[in-house]
Amino acid sequence: xxxxRVYLLTYRRNQLLQRALNSLLQQTFKDWVCEIxxxxxxxxxxxxxxxxxxxxxxxxxxxxxxLGAVKSFNLIFKxxxxxxxxxLEDDNWWEPNFLETMIExxxxxxxxxxxxxxxxxxxxxxxxxxxxxxxxxxxxxKNVDFKLFDWGQQQQIxxxxxxxxxxxxxxxxxxxxxxxxxxxFAAIEPVRERxxxxxxxxxxxxxxxxxxxxxxxxxxxxxxxxQMQVLLAxxxxxxxxxxxxxxxxxxxxxxxxxxxxTSVLFFVVLNCPDCLWILKYATLPDWLFFIAHSIKRPxxxxxxxxxxxxYPLLWSFLDRQTALRLKETQMKIVIDTDECLE
Numbered sequence: 001x002x003x004x005r006v007y008l009l010t011y012r013r014n015q016l017l018q019r020a021l022n023s024l025l026q027q028t029f030k031d032w033v034c035e036i037x038x039x040x041x042x043x044x045x046x047x048x049x050x051x052x053x054x055x056x057x058x059x060x061x062x063x064x065x066x067l068g069a070v071k072s073f074n075l076i077f078k079x080x081x082x083x084x085x086x087x088l089e090d091d092n093w094w095e096p097n098f099l100e101t102m103i104e105x106x107x108x109x110x111x112x113x114x115x116x117x118x119x120x121x122x123x124x125x126x127x128x129x130x131x132x133x134x135x136x137x138x139x140x141x142k143n144v145d146f147k148l149f150d151w152g153q154q155q156q157i158x159x160x161x162x163x164x165x166x167x168x169x170x171x172x173x174x175x176x177x178x179x180x181x182x183x184x185f186a187a188i189e190p191v192r193e194r195x196x197x198x199x200x201x202x203x204x205x206x207x208x209x210x211x212x213x214x215x216x217x218x219x220x221x222x223x224x225x226x227q228m229q230v231l232l233a234x235x236x237x238x239x240x241x242x243x244x245x246x247x248x249x250x251x252x253x254x255x256x257x258x259x260x261x262t263s264v265l266f267f268v269v270l271n272c273p274d275c276l277w278i279l280k281y282a283t284l285p286d287w288l289f290f291i292a293h294s295i296k297r298p299x300x301x302x303x304x305x306x307x308x309x310x311y312p313l314l315w316s317f318l319d320r321q322t323a324l325r326l327k328e329t330q331m332k333i334v335i336d337t338d339e340c341l342e
Contacts, residue, residue, distance in 0.1 A: 002057070004099060005082040005171070006034040009072050010090035014045040016211070021049065023093035029100040033082070038062045039072050069185040073164070077174040085171045091211040092119075092165035098207040102168040105146065105203050112148075113197045116167040117207035124214045133212075137163065140204040148199040150332075151325045152243075157236045157250055158229045158264070160189035162200060166208035173197060180313040184221065187228035191314070194235070194321040198328065223300050227307035229264045234272040234308070235318035239326045247278045251286065266290045267304040 006024060010017045024034060034057055038046040041064060050060045063072070076087055084103060088094065098117065105115050118140075121133045140147065149161055169177070179191045193200075237247065254262040265282070268275050294301035308315045 001081050002033045003031040003082060004029075004033075004084040004086055004103065004168070005080050006032050006086050006088055006099075007076045008034055008036045008088045008090065009039065009076075010036065010046055011039040011066075011069075011072075012043060013090045014043070014049075016213075017046065017090045018049065020088055020090050020093050021053070023095075023098075024088060025053070025055065026096045027094065027099045028096050029103060032099060033057050033059065034088075035059045035061055037072055037075060039066055039068070041065060070179065070183050070188060071181055073185075073188060074178045074181070077169075077177045079175060080171050082171060084168055085174060086168045087164055089165040091213055093209050093211075094166075095207045095209070098166070099168075101203060101205060101207050105201060106168060106170070109146070109148075109201055112199065112201045113170045113173055114162065114167060115201035115203060116162040117203040118205060119163055119166050119208045119210040120206050121210050121212060123212045126214065130211070136206055137210060138202060138204060144204050147202040147204060149202065151196075151198040151329055152240065152246075154246055154249055154253075156190065156193060157246065158190065158232045160193045161202070162189060162193060162196075163208075163210065164189055165210065180311075180317050182311055182314050184224045184228050186221075186225050187232065190232055191228075191318065194318055194325065198325070223303045226264060226267070226300060226304045227310060229261070230267045230271055230304055230307040231311060231315055231318055233264060234268045234275055235315070235322045237268060237275040237278055238272050238319065239322045241274070241277065244281075248281050250278075251281045251283075255286070260289060262286045263290045263293045263301075264304070267301075267307065270305045271308045 008017075008020060008024065010020075021036070024032075036046055036050060036058060038060065041062060047060055047062065050058050073087075076085060084106065086099065086102070102115060102117060106112060109115070118136050118138045121135045121137065122130045123133050125131055153161060155161055177192050177195050179188060179195070183191050233250070240246070251262065251265060254260065254265060262282070265278060269279055303310065
């Protein structure tokens with residue numbers, strides 16, 4: 001039995017697949033096995049690649065039919081004998097010390113179930129090749145090696161902290177992190193993050209590389225993305241009803257975006273009346289923008305206003321998991337208070 005089971009998911013990106021696989025083969029940590037999941041039944045390149053590499057740690061699994069991104073990603077979170085699991089996406093790649101660094105971090109924090117590393121951002125060029133943007137996803141001082149996050153960060157209201165392609169997970173709880181199949185792929189990280197056990201751990205060292213590609217095989221859907229943001233924010237504010245400062249900040253952040261997103265917060269209330277309290281922080285310009293936005297994009301407005309009806313399983317998952325995070329937060333406060341009193 002290996003110490004870590006790596007999942008390399010690929011779909012019609014053969015050149016990038018080679019780069020990702022090479023980064024795995026070059027790891028300083030060698031005690032791994034890897035399932036390569038090919039989600040295109042008609043693409044024989046992954047099979048040829050595995051045969052040419054000829055490494056008995058590689059296991060090729062060709063899906064008999066195209067599962068799509070979310071169902072493919074859910075395959076990772078199953079019961080396995082290895083203590084750790086990790087995901088390597090075909091368009092990203094790891095530094096040679098990624099697995100070694102992440103497993104050492106998990107040993108250093110034995111109660112942490114999920115960790116992820118910082119990533120360097122690379123931009124694909126129109127003429128081919130890749131350009132180092134010089135930017136990382138996270139910016140920390142050099143003397144900060146680790147950062148623990150409890151549940152309920154501002155970013156988690158409509159987004160995520162962790163990165164799929166640079167994460168490592170203890171496998172014994174992995175089945176709890178399976179998300180509903182109806183989840184839109186663009187929201188898979190923030191949705192899954194609602195089910196995590198906290199705290200979660202960021203390794204601030206850059207151990208992986210994030211690729212900003214010119215094209216993606218997964219079509220972006222503006223309406224679906226709006227609905228995902230509505231569901232995430234609604235499930236948060238429905239359960240965390242006393243976080244006025246975070247509600248205020250959510251409005252401020254939505255106003256400050258290049259593409260203003262304050263309408264999302266109005267759609268939150270239309271979907272979930274329990275969130276009506278957040279409207280006290282809306283300004284007159286917010287209301288006017290919402291009305292104008294809805295008139296200009298009526299179909300988007302109609303669909304966003306019925307997000308819960310459109311995604312009932314996802315809403316149930318988010319509402320349940322967010323309530324569990326609230327319960328855990330309250331228990332932690334009680335425990336911390338008791339310890340202080342002692």
